Amino acid sequence: MSYWLVKSEPDAWSWQQQVEAGAKGTAWTGVRNHTAKQNLKTMKKGDHVFFYHSGVGKEIVGVAEVTREHFPDPTDKSKMFVAVDLKAVAPMPQPVTLAAIKGERALAEMALVKQSRLSVQPVTAAEWKLVCGMGGLKGV
DNA sequence: GCCAACGTTGGC
């Protein structure tokens, strides 16, 4: 299993909406960056994904799971980009803020810190474990 | 509201 992080402005699509979308999941569309696209294409069914709120919040608020591997993004006329389906799995008992991540030396290499504009990023197993610990989340 | 980072576009 691989780990990832996706970003969304909660005004556009929030964790709450992801939760309300239910267990079938919804398409994660709108990615228009080739590095992010490549990450979407690498995602496998069952991979776990941190859900990060950019702009308002600036914190990891929950964990989602890939329920369908990449397919053409229906919102992309050019047919160049792809989407995956995600479903909400568990909220962070205590959201992990960007400030907290920046304050943790072991997380200094996270893409969230180093490539702040990338909207779909890989997360290492070590980073995943540490962030889950900071958020009080166990067993995902 | 500003600005840094960075991707994209288009002239040459």
Place this chain on the structure above:
DNA sequence: GCCAACGTTGGC
């Protein structure tokens, strides 16, 4: 193929 201009993202 280079690079300046420009647009967007996202933190502060």
